[in-house]
Amino acid sequence: MSAITYGFARVRRRTGHPPRAVVVNSALLADFAVTALIDEAHLTPKPALVDRRGCGAHADLDLPTMLRSANSLRGAFAAMADAAFGQEPSRSLRETLAVIGREGERAMLAATGGSNAHRGAIWVLGLLTAGVAMADADRTAGRIAARAAEVARYPDRFAPAGDSNGSRVCLRYGVAGARGEATSGFPHVAHIGLPALLVGRARGLAEEDVRLDVLMSLMASLDDTCLLHRGGRAASTTARRGARAVLEAGGASTAMGRQALSRLDAKLLALNASPGGSADLLAAVLFLDRVGARPGRMPRPSSAWR
DSSP, rough: OOOHHHHHHHHHHTTOOOSSSOOOOOOOOOOOOOHHHHHHHHOOSSSTBBBBBBBBTTOOOHHHHHHHHHHTTTTHHHHHHHHHHHHOOOOOHHHHHHHHHHHHHHOOOOOTTTTSSSSHHHHHHHHHHOOOOTTTOOHHHHHHHHHHHHHSSSOTTTOSSSSSHHHHHHHHHHHHHHHHHTTTOOOOIIIHHHHHHHHHHHHHHHHHHOOOOHHHHHHTHHHHHHHHOHHHHHHHHHHHHHHHHHHTTTTTTTTHHHHHHHHHHHHHHHOOOOHHHHHHHHHHHHHHHHOOOOOSSSOOOOGOOO
């Protein structure tokens, strides 16, 4: 075991997470995906998102609804992993995963009474679950994301006709959206979120503060289509600047960082806009962490993390 790998493993043992060498099967991958969604939902305080305090900017969602939604997707994630084990990326696999994803969406809507709690997360975590199943022994985040991206690039001949909120936002504002994130190999997850998680743990921060800082790092960079759909460029700009302000103030572990986070929460609530896309990517980071995905080398803390 190299020194870098040993350092990561030591951090994970201290935080109570599973070791890096995780032997996975479809049931375990589904458990990891559902746990990631549950952990994201519980994380508090998140700006304008559902958490333990309340519904944020979502009148039709609350924490119990988010938890029901997450648990309803266990079967879909297990089926996606089953479909991908031993396979190579192909249009056939892409379309099989899409059928399972639409079945998962119906299960989600039944569990939530018709509210969209995790439609974006089904796409993100479904692809990454398949990516883990296809990655074999190479469990680096880049490899997993690359395999998922190969699948995402294939068209789905059976996709329902009609535009989605996300596709309309992408066209209007010229942003990549969830599909672009996936086809590009989940750069925000593999190259921003996961390194930020490891840096925070290496600094010895409380796990909740680490995860809040990961969310801020994602929000500071992502063109979040949920924000753009609900609040336009004003909401997107507010979220980016506010997240950067939290990190520049020292992050969620500091008093100034918490004050900046509270200000960001108030501003997004006033705009009735929430960073749902960033929340989905945070869940993806937590999922990759659970399966033992590792970056190529330990990232250096930037000035915003010091």
